[in-house]
Amino acid sequence: MTTLTDRPATALLVVDVQKGVVAGAHDRDCVVANIASLVDRARAEGTPVVWVQHSDDGLAIDSDEWQIVDELTPAAGEPIVRKNYGDSFEATELEEILAKDGIGRLVLTGAQTDACIRSTAHGAFTRGYDVTLVGDAHTTEDLSEYGAPAPGEVIAHTNLYWSFQTAPGRTAEVASAADVEFSPAT
Template sequence: MTTLPDRPNTALLVIDVQNGVVAGAHNRDGVIGNINTLIGKARAEDVPVIWVQHSDDEGLERGSGNWQYVPELVRHDAEPLVHKRYGDSFEDTELEALLAGRGVGRVVVTGAQTDMCIRSTLHGALVRGYDVTLVGDAHTTEDLTAYGAPSPEQVIAHTNLYWSDQKAPGRRGGTVDTADVSFTRAEAG
């Protein structure tokens, strides 16, 4: 259903599951476990796994311990690593070129933080013509209630709810749990 012609493939995006991003994240270990399950499934089905890694000057300096991916997730050398400095994983990165080169018209999104880089990437992908599936139990965020935000559970639940029926002409979003993810084009999940 993607609006990107001749791009029938799906890719798994693993966004910003870095030490400094998920150190205090809601259900950190459960989310990382679900992402590991999805990585294993994608690899077994020869689906591209693309890693995205954020850097900035406010605690995620490139090369620092906080910037590193969590040790529980292991990237294979052949799997692309996209470096970004903005919330949207497509913005000023080579992500679009990597996906185009692999014939990808649908992305399955996992990672952190729900209310920042995950939401930005979901919308960035949809407006660029991709079908976009959010894995509802494979993204997380930190507690920002001190700044007036809802609890992490509410942020995650609301994001899952509003993304479950996203659509635009010729493309769609959707939310599924890890157990229901399909990397085939025949299924939306």
Template sequence: MSTSTSTAETSFASAPRPALAAERENTALIVVDVQNGVFAESWHAGEVIATISDLVQRARDTETVVIWVRHSSGELPPDSPQWQIVDALTPQDGEAIVEKTHGSTFEDTDFEEVLAAKDIGHLVVTGAQSDACIRSTIHGGFARGYDVTLVSDAHTTEDLSDWGAPTPDKVVSHTNLYWGFESGPGRSARVQESAEVDFVAPRSDS
């Protein structure tokens, strides 16, 4: 083996590594795609927005990190009215907004860098859509070693039953049902109603 290769390997081995998700101490409330164009057709939109608003305030009151996620696409072009976050929910100065163009908040974004910088290992997930960006994000987080709590009454979706999908109430219920059975070594998945959320990470039994 050449000297240059050995030196490179030694340097890599001795370089400090960021803490893995499972080793991090903090919790963040993740608010996914609460945008005008998303919630215009969403099931029980007003109730879900009010629930998320309450969670955001409780997170701020307990100094829990709040991270906002905003989607851009052909239907949600940047800076358009439909791309804007709904008026009832307003990010505060200092709260990160992660811009994405894929379903999962983890794909081709700075989300993991934001989480690492704030020592976040537990994600409390809310927003839309249950069967799209919410599903992609909770699975993406769990696969990367994060504890993931889905707030059962703080996510929603639109009615796509004309295209063969279940009705929105069934989509939300099924997402809550199956996520409660998700498991893996060293991290936990759980479902909580908003009233139960205390922003404390679950303990993994694995």
């Protein structure tokens, strides 16, 4: 149960699924399809969908690479949060958007597993949110030439350690896209 009082709602958070971010990502098409399925289900169930777009020196706002992938389209009225740091909460209006809608639980999807997804998951958890990481709806690029494990191993390790994350009054879990429930268990 979230430690954020009076915030029983859930939101689907779609982080950095931008053309330039996922162009060479591991299992890109499957991950994007899983996210699209979750977006459709969230909308059908009345669960808010919140989009995040990263920008920095290599990912300029309004460039083609900065755009959300063609397979995903934010609906009118769905918030789009612009960020410059890995943690989607840092120096953004994300917290205010979630608080306004009484959201205390996040279903987390997107890219990059070992950067913005990890940072956002931990950022949300330390701020009191329950966090469900969708194990087959996040991805990363291959950074093995820099000494990182292969992308599939990064994803598997992130899913493993997140499934054991604990803190007082909060829940962390990993679920497949097919098994995500937007309404928390009672």
